[in-house]
Structures are given as C-alpha cells and as structure tokens.
Amino acid sequence: MQTQWVQRDNLSLEVKVTGQGPLILCVHGWPELWYSWRHQMAYFSARGYQVAAVNVRGYGGSSHPLAVEQYTQTELSADIQAIATALSDDPVILFGHDWGAPQVYTTALRFPEQIRAVAGLSVPYIPPSEGSTLPLWEALYPDRFFYQTYFQQPGVVEAELGRDVGSALRKIYYALSGDAPLNEWLKDKPKDAGLLDDLTDPDPYPTWMTSADLDVYTAAFESTGFVGPTHRYRAQALDAQQLPEIRGKALQPPSTFIGGSRDPVRNFFPGADLYAAPGEHCAAFRGATIIEGAGHWVQQEAPEQTNLALEAFLVSL
Numbered sequence: 001m002q003t004q005w006v007q008r009d010n011l012s013l014e015v016k017v018t019g020q021g022p023l024i025l026c027v028h029g030w031p032e033l034w035y036s037w038r039h040q041m042a043y044f045s046a047r048g049y050q051v052a053a054v055n056v057r058g059y060g061g062s063s064h065p066l067a068v069e070q071y072t073q074t075e076l077s078a079d080i081q082a083i084a085t086a087l088s089d090d091p092v093i094l095f096g097h098d099w100g101a102p103q104v105y106t107t108a109l110r111f112p113e114q115i116r117a118v119a120g121l122s123v124p125y126i127p128p129s130e131g132s133t134l135p136l137w138e139a140l141y142p143d144r145f146f147y148q149t150y151f152q153q154p155g156v157v158e159a160e161l162g163r164d165v166g167s168a169l170r171k172i173y174y175a176l177s178g179d180a181p182l183n184e185w186l187k188d189k190p191k192d193a194g195l196l197d198d199l200t201d202p203d204p205y206p207t208w209m210t211s212a213d214l215d216v217y218t219a220a221f222e223s224t225g226f227v228g229p230t231h232r233y234r235a236q237a238l239d240a241q242q243l244p245e246i247r248g249k250a251l252q253p254p255s256t257f258i259g260g261s262r263d264p265v266r267n268f269f270p271g272a273d274l275y276a277a278p279g280e281h282c283a284a285f286r287g288a289t290i291i292e293g294a295g296h297w298v299q300q301e302a303p304e305q306t307n308l309a310l311e312a313f314l315v316s317l
Contacts, residue, residue: 001016001017001018002018003015003017004016004017004052004086006079006082006083006086007082008078008079008082011057011063011079013054013055013057013062013063013079013082013083014034014060014061015034015052015053015054015055015083015087016041016054016055017051018041018042018045018050019041019044019045019046019050019051020048021050022050022088022090022092022093022116023050023051023084023087023090024044024049024050024092024093024095025054025080025083025092025094025095026041026051026095026097027053027054027080027094027095027097027100027101027103027104028053028055028056028059028097028098029096029097029098029099029122029123030232031161031221032059032097032098033055033060033217033220034055034060035053035217036097036297036300037051037053037299039299039300039306040299040307041053043307043311044307044314050088052083054079054080054083056076056079056103057075057079057228058224058227058228058231058232059224059228060220064224064227064228065228066227067231068234068235069238070231071234071235072235072238072242073102073106073128073242073243074243076106077103077106077107077110078110080094081107081111081114084107084111084115085114091114091116092114092116093115093117093118093119093314094107094118095121095310096118096120096121097120097121097123097298098121098122099123099232100121101120101121101123101125102123104120105125106246108251108252108253108255109246109249109252112253116253116254116317117253117254117314117317118253118255119255119256119258119313120258121257121258121259121299121306122258122260122296122298123265124259124275124288125281126281127247127249127251127281128243128246128248129240130240130241130244130247132236132237132240133148133236134148134152134236134237137149140268140269140270141191144188144190144191145189145190145193145197146186150194150195151230151233151234152233152234157230158227160194160195161195161221161226162225162226165218165221167196167201169217169218170205170214171196171199171200171201172195172199173297174199174201174205174206175200176295176296177262177296177297178260178261178263178293178294178295178301179301180200180295182262183267185264186267186268208297208300208302209297209300213300250281250282250283251281251282254284254316255279255282255284255285255286256286256287256288256289256309256310257278257285258288258289258291258306258309258310259278259288259289259290259291259294260293260294260296260297260298260301261290261291261292261293262294262295263275263296263298264295265296275288275290286313289305289309291305291306
C-alpha cells in the first residue's frame, strides 16, 4: 500500500494505492474513509488491477476546506477527475459508495472520455435535476426527525458527534447495518431529537467491524472532526444551481448497482423501494445485485458477495 498525493486548486487529496494494471478508483461516503474499501483493494489488486481509494476532501489526510460551497458535486467530481488524470493515462473504472456513488456518477457525466465503467453501491443513479432534495425531505418528514434536515443546522451535529467520537461512530455504523432492527436509522422520533438519540450501541458488536477497524475511523475523526463531511449535505442546495449541462442525462458508461437488502436507503421515500429499478436511467446497465441480509455498509458487511458482484461486472466489460 502506497500513499499518493494529488493536488487540485491548492488542495491536497490523499490516495491509497496498491497493485498494478488497469485503474479502479474507489470513492467512500459518510462518515467513512478510504479504509472502507480495504477488502476490495486486496481482492482486485490480487487479480491484476491497480486499485486506488481516496480520502474525499474533508476526510482523513486530505485537505479540509471550511466553506460549504467547496463540497458541491462540481468540486468533488473534479477531484475524482484530477486523481484519474494523475494515476492513469487510460479511462478508469469507478466504484462509489453512499455519497461516493453520486460523486462517481457525476464524474462519469462530466468527464465521459476518462471513465470506462461505474459501479454504484447503496445509492442508485438518479439523474441530476434543477431541484434540491432538501425541500423534499422536509415534505416527506414534516413532523419527525430526518437526519439530512437535522444536518442543515451548522455546528449542531458536529458538536453532537464530537463529544464521544468512538461511541457516535459505533451507533451510526450499527444503525445503518443489516444487523440492526430493520430501518433503525429511520425510527420515528421527535423532529427536535438529536442524531444519536435512541440509537443502540450493541455489545457485542457485529463481527464485520472489529475494534481495530473502528479505531481507524475513530482516530481519523477525532483528529479532523465532522465539518467537511457534514457540509456535503448542506451543499445539496448549491448542486441544484450548478452543472445544468448534465441535468436529466442518462448514465452512459457500463454500470452496475450493488445494495444490501436491509439498507434503510431503500425506504427513504415512504411507501416506495428506491432499489426497485436502479438501472432505469442507465444507458448500458449490466444488472443489479441485492445482497440478502446486508445493510448500508455493503462492501464491509458482505465483502465476499460484493467482490464477486463487482468481479462479474468487470468481466462483462
């Protein structure tokens, strides 16, 4: 494992790299690190790929700009494009999880000549629009807590999570996992509740997240805090104003979707299954894999099944 640094607009992006061959670039979500791709890095580097995983701006050793407008899809997709340019002369394969999925989708829409294929995990592709999802969440959850509306209050969730980072991460990772009661993350609680209110800290903890794994995340967020990661949620309002050229566009490169059957993201829209038709807006969709029993952290909870699904996708190329 090597660490490479990519510079863009006076920011430094920390990238972990292993293996040799065609480049797979992995992009994590909230609140994670490059480390969430550890199982995929080992698996695919052993099968003839160079695998890189970035610490997204605001995370780990990468730069931590403080302004909300520095966390738009415009900026984040340009970061990915800069890394692809620095690490490969040929088109690259993108894997994205959680917020990393919309980031790699946006990169493929903006820089199609540099992207060979795209795998989205946990969040299916939905074409960008001129509207923000924030008013939608307010309308869908008018009288109860929803984390994305709670995150809009500057400093509030950062302070809540910062009081005991290890405990906060344990509760978040568990609540969104397949081990928790179904939709634990979406449980009904008052609109003025805190994020961690009523979330369980189980003992023993699920075996897919060891104490050593949790220590990696805890140390990183104790050092850097949660301002940048949470700004990504606040930047959604700005996304809707930018990149009009990609609004409504189908995803053109070969693509696939992988999700967990118990992922609460499926039920963000009450009464609908967000995973029902993940290839609807993809021009070259190679199929979806829904892993039974897995939750939101699918590539960590079920690495073997995730790797096999990703490998089948790569073979299809």
